[in-house]
Amino acid sequence: MSITIEQRRQHRLMTIEKSLATRHRKEKRFRRLGLMAVMTGMTLVAILFASILMRGVPAFWQATFFMELYFDPEVIQLEEKPERASGESPSDFNQRLSAWQTQAGLVNWQVLIDRALEDKLSEDLEPSQLRDLRALLASNERFTLRNKFMDDPSLLGQTIEVKMLASANVDVWLKGNIDRDLADARQQLSAQTRAWADQLYEEGIIRNAFSTALFLNTDSRSSPASAGLAGAFMGSLFMMMIVIALSVPLGVASAVYLEEFAPKNRLTDIIEININNLAAVPSIVFGLLGASIFIGYLGLPLSAPLVGGLVLTLMTLPTIIIATRASLRSIPPSIRQAALGIGASKVQTVFHHVLPIALPGILTGSILGVAQALGETAPLLLIGMNAFVANVPSTPFEQSAALPVQIYLWQGNELRNFFEARTSAAIIVLLALMLSLNALAIWLRKKFETRW
Template sequence: MRAGLGRRHMTENLFRFFGIAAIVAALGFVAILFIDVLSKGIPAFVQTNLRLEVTFDPEVLDIEPAPALQEGQSQADYRAARLAWERQVAMLNWNRIIEEALRRAAPAGFEIDSRQILSIPETDARHVVRALFVANPDLLGQTVPVDLVASANTDNWVKGSINRDLGDTQQQLSAPARALIDHFETEGVITSGFAWGLFTNVDSRSAPASAGLAGAFMGSFYMMLIVIVLAVPIGVGSAIYLEEFAPKSRFTDLIEVNINNLAAVPSIVFGLLGAAVFINYFKLPLSAPLAGGLVLTLMTLPTIIIATRAALQGVSPSLRQAALGMGASKTQMVFHHVLPVTFPSILTATIIGVAQAIGETAPLLLIGMNAFVASVPATPLDQATALPVQIYLWQANENRNFFEARTSAAIIVLLAFMITLNAIAIFLRSRLERRA
């Protein structure tokens, strides 16, 4: 008996040890994941900027004054004249304005050609300066401080993302440009600030340092809105009917088996289904959040149905019997007594389903949401991309030194978005549990 008792104690201790070890290992892997993502992504939230004194030289900006609204002139004629003037403004040599500002900030006698010096600011810097002039034509002949975004290569050099000991042939910037960047950094011309553009700008191929997640974020938001609006009521309603009202027959058994099988179907199959049905048959717009939301709804439905049915099965039969015994109909028993008890579990199912859908990439690729979209979708019918797809596109970018950090930053934003949705659902669940 003593030997058997010792073996039982040893077995219990081993079980406890392996259980604690499994928990520690799981938490350790999660910690490694978050530490790796945060360490790589946090630097991307800091943007390298240039603080330049820009002179709107009249000799370079040889253009007539901006048209003013004349007495008796219609608004249509004024807008036409204004648009014609803005087209002329767009044809001016704004790169020369920026180049002269950079040369004035450089040391006296510093030799660098135009192509090399213009590689320091981002390529869309001319659009920024031009927009300032269009907004205020009185700037002609004045010198004003302007903040410009540094190029991706400049950002890499300042942050040390590229080895400075590499030879000139392996560097992304020329030797004069690198030397001038170091001078700008010493003199305070180059500064660092929070990368607001990461949240307010859309993706950009011509100006990678200005690329942002605004379009992808809104695309994901519209898709999750569609998933919540469609998948939750349809999934919960289907589970209630199958569990409480549907007669037990071979047909309902077949439906249950297929629902369980659909929960295990790879997500890429749902993408093929969405491309065949929603894109080819129903002719929904390609790369639209509506099509993506419908695909993710189909993928989420089995999870919500299975979890809701499990919650309904967990309700004590005495509750049903008591409701029926008090004269309630079956519908009243289900909706007034059984369903309120299962609301917390249904919200848990919704959390699981939405968390699974928000991170899916494969089905969205098959319906065209990997297309380059340089605009923020105004409606679910507009072309858009999604946060997981944007991460996939940035991960494949050839400028690895710059976009590796941007990719990790996008992952942080995606995780924050998912955690926010889950926190809202958990808050609602806790409120419902207190009421119950």
């Protein structure tokens, strides 16, 4: 039986319809899988951020005492704070001032705090109870009180309201980060201290206040409640200044030369291959390189932001070079041809026409490279920046920590129920800085974007 032309046409149409239906099903399936992948990634990121925020945000508020304290002249037996006399040399004045500060350091400031607490508790305490009483406050608050008086000696004989940090164990107890049903032997505070803490919290003498200590203090081992990020923040700031000052100009200049001026030969091919390989080298290798060259050979100071900045510069350079070259390659050849056609030189073509158009991509790549360097930890550990430093560095040559390293150190602290939230708070600060840099990159890209 012969097949008519109409039947063949119908058969062909049915085959095409089946093929189209199959392709449409595959396209829908691919779209669903893509959407699922995006939603899964966004969900995991949301879970990560939510867990960090849930743990870290409470650490920005800390148990704090608000109480009146009397600067008793019988306890603070000091002469008036020296003032520089006319005609007195700076060295003589500094000598008298140092002697006065030494005497102020010998005052028993803890007695003033003990008396203020006793007044709030309305109890006459036995000497054996002083240890339980002093466990309420952070151990270095007596030094804070001393510094407050040294800044303003007119407080002598006055009664003022002061803010003092509660101890880390009291903060944990009041926030419920420790099981209250545990036996006394397993509690971090004595039964008497816990009862006093609950009493003062109910009376409003202890309140959760925003923790400025987290941002203004350095790390502390003797007083965990006072530990802060000031030293690590300044260390990271110095390192980022060094990275920006070195890696951005060197990286952009290298990329411009390789892309626009360098001859295409075996040597430039080898350089390009090595740059691409360096971008994939683990960061810890750069730490080993920095420790052996900058510290071992050149003798630069251990655990200094200068060394950390140099190591991170080496790590960031390949990223900036690759990003800059990609941005330069995206410029249409017609821009270069038009500039050369009206008589511009090669240098004028690159710096007057190509670079301004490529600037958004160059800035974006540079800032993202710097943001990546801000979060690096492994190379900094190898150059000694995990050492405990209790001072805020004033120059890049002084010892310091860094924000990622501080997070690493706090994560391993033995007072887990206090520093777990503190660690998440530090992560929030670091993420805020990195997101700010990324937002800056987007803004700069939009601002300098040129359409042709």
